[in-house]
Amino acid sequence: MKEHFDCEAFLKKSGFKYTKQREAILHTFEDSKRPVTAEDVYMELKKQGVPVNLSTVYRTLEMMTDKNLLQKFGIPGDARMFFAPNCTGHRHYLVCMGCKKILPIEHCPLAEYEKALAKETSYTISGHSLDIFGYCPDCQACTHPDE
Amino acid sequence: MKEHFDCEAFLKKSGFKYTKQREAILHTFEDSKRPVTAEDVYMELKKQGVPVNLSTVYRTLEMMTDKNLLQKFGIPGDARMFFAPNCTGHRHYLVCMGCKKILPIEHCPLAEYEKALAKETSYTISGHSLDIFGYCPDCQACTHPDE
DNA sequence: TTAATTGCAAACACTTTGCACGCTA
DNA sequence: TAGCGTGCAAAGTGTTTGCAATTAA
Numbered sequence: 001m002k003e004h005f006d007c008e009a010f011l012k013k014s015g016f017k018y019t020k021q022r023e024a025i026l027h028t029f030e031d032s033k034r035p036v037t038a039e040d041v042y043m044e045l046k047k048q049g050v051p052v053n054l055s056t057v058y059r060t061l062e063m064m065t066d067k068n069l070l071q072k073f074g075i076p077g078d079a080r081m082f083f084a085p086n087c088t089g090h091r092h093y094l095v096c097m098g099c100k101k102i103l104p105i106e107h108c109p110l111a112e113y114e115k116a117l118a119k120e121t122s123y124t125i126s127g128h129s130l131d132i133f134g135y136c137p138d139c140q141a142c143t144h145p146d147e
Numbered sequence: 148m149k150e151h152f153d154c155e156a157f158l159k160k161s162g163f164k165y166t167k168q169r170e171a172i173l174h175t176f177e178d179s180k181r182p183v184t185a186e187d188v189y190m191e192l193k194k195q196g197v198p199v200n201l202s203t204v205y206r207t208l209e210m211m212t213d214k215n216l217l218q219k220f221g222i223p224g225d226a227r228m229f230f231a232p233n234c235t236g237h238r239h240y241l242v243c244m245g246c247k248k249i250l251p252i253e254h255c256p257l258a259e260y261e262k263a264l265a266k267e268t269s270y271t272i273s274g275h276s277l278d279i280f281g282y283c284p285d286c287q288a289c290t291h292p293d294e
Numbered sequence: 295t296t297a298a299t300t301g302c303a304a305a306c307a308c309t310t311t312g313c314a315c316g317c318t319a
Numbered sequence: 320t321a322g323c324g325t326g327c328a329a330a331g332t333g334t335t336t337g338c339a340a341t342t343a344a
Contacts, residue, residue, distance in 0.1 A: 017318050017323055038309080053326045058309060074221050079308060079333075081226075094270060105264070110277075113256045117279065121250075123241060125281040130257075132264065134272040164298055164343050185334080200301045205334065226308080226333060 005030055014067055024050040025060045029070065035082035035093070035102050075102065075131055091129050096136040105132065152177055161214055171197040172207045176217065182229035182240070182249050222249070222278055238276050243283040252279070 007026045008018045016022070028041050036044075038057045045052045061083050064070040071086040075095055082102065084091070092105035110128055118125045154173045155165045163169070175188050183191075189204045208230050211217040218233040222242055229249065231238070239252040257275055265272045 012319095019318075019324065021325075051326095055310080055327080056325060059324085062310090074226070077219070077221070079221075079226060081308085094264070094268065096270070103268075109256065109260045114279065117241070117252070118281070121241065122284045123243070123281040125279060127281075128277065128279040130275065130277045132261065132272060132275040134265070134270040134274075137269045140271055166299065166343075168300075198301095202302080202335080203300060206299085209335095228333080 010069070016063070020050065021045075021052045021056050022060055024048070024052065025057060026064070026069075029083075029085050032085060034104065035073075035084040037080045037082055039080070041083075073129060092132075093130075094132050094134070096134065096139055101136060105130075157216070163210070167197065168192075168199045168203050169207055171195070171199065172204060173211070173216075176230075176232050179232055181251065182220075182231040184227045184229055186227070188230075220276060239279075240277075241279050241281070243281065243286055248283060252277075 005026065007023050010026075011018045011022060024045050025041055028036070028044055038054065038061055041061070042052065042054050042057045045057075061070060061072070065072045065083070065086075068086055070083045071091060072081050072083050073091060074081050075093070084104070092108060094103045094105050095101075096103075110130070114125045114128065117123070152173065154170050157173075158165045158169060171192050172188055175183070175191055185201065185204045185208055188208070189199065189201050192199045192204070208217060208219070212219045212230070212233075215233055217230045218238060219228050219230050220238060221228050222240070231251070239255060241250045241252050242248075243250075257277065261272045261275065264270070
């Protein structure tokens with residue numbers, strides 16, 4: 001999401017009321033680095049002293065996902081859902097199996113492949129998600145990285 | 148999993164007891180077509196008249212995953228975990244957004260890409276998962292496929 | 295016989311929902 | 320002031336766990 005996102009305008013344009021909770025939740029994603037869970041957002045707002053309820057966070061994230069401002073996804077082995085600014089419509093992440101850090105990956109090697117697959121299977125391909133798993137430099141250091 | 152998998156031998160070799168529940172659960176994956184949930188396995192056994200509890204299904208699937216006989220994974224937008232025979236160590240699926248059917252994909256276009264990414268990020272890459280989304284021929288037919 | 299395995303019910307983690315009150319527009 | 324949005328608590332999923340009874344070895 002871009003740096004100076006006009007939250008109020010966005011909400012009104014979409015037919016929603018502008019509230020401090022929504023402002024704060026949306027603000028969380030400005031200059032955002034990596035995907036977060038509802039709980040992450042909730043904790044961040046608590047830390048900032050913004051009064052908000054976890055249900056409201058869930059409701060707002062869901063609404064933003066419907067409006068295609070965010071994308072919502074899970075990663076294998078984790079029951080939680082993650083949210084990230086929806087830039088591209090598809091997603092690629094590099095997931096550290098040590099510290100569970102999730103990093104977006106830029107380059108997409110799959111455009112060609114999708115075309116071939118569509119022809120081969122007669123499916124209409126509308127997108128994909130790719131997670132690559134491994135250990136980040138920090139976690140490689142530990143003998144047995146597991147948190 | 149291969150057609151005539153010797154379930155009893157496998158269990159004993161791994162230090163487990165041979166029970167009719169485990170036999171039946173493992174049998175579910177013989178000549179298996181597509182990934183299933185614990186609930187799917189449970190329902191199938193009920194249908195066959197095999198007395199089994201859902202906890203037992205979960206416990207057995209977990210055990211098989213530990214033994215690398217199965218792989219366990221989730222797909223974006225679905226809170227459930229899926230299980231499939233673990234042939235390759237990584238997985239590629241083609242997910243129909245209409246009927247939720249999941250099909251394995253054979254060819255893996257990512258070996259090269261992983262190498263480049265490892266160099267670029269200094270991560271140790273240990274695997275990946277790739278889901279491609281779209282609509283299967285059946286679901287393309289429907290105007291608004293959504294079940 | 296006895297330790298592993300099962301069924302059952304309760305606990306869990308994450309997420310969603312119903313409802314009354316409060317606050318934008 | 321009308322109705323959307325919020326907080327709260329309760330309900331829902333999918334999954335895990337403790338424990339006593341059962342069963343394979």
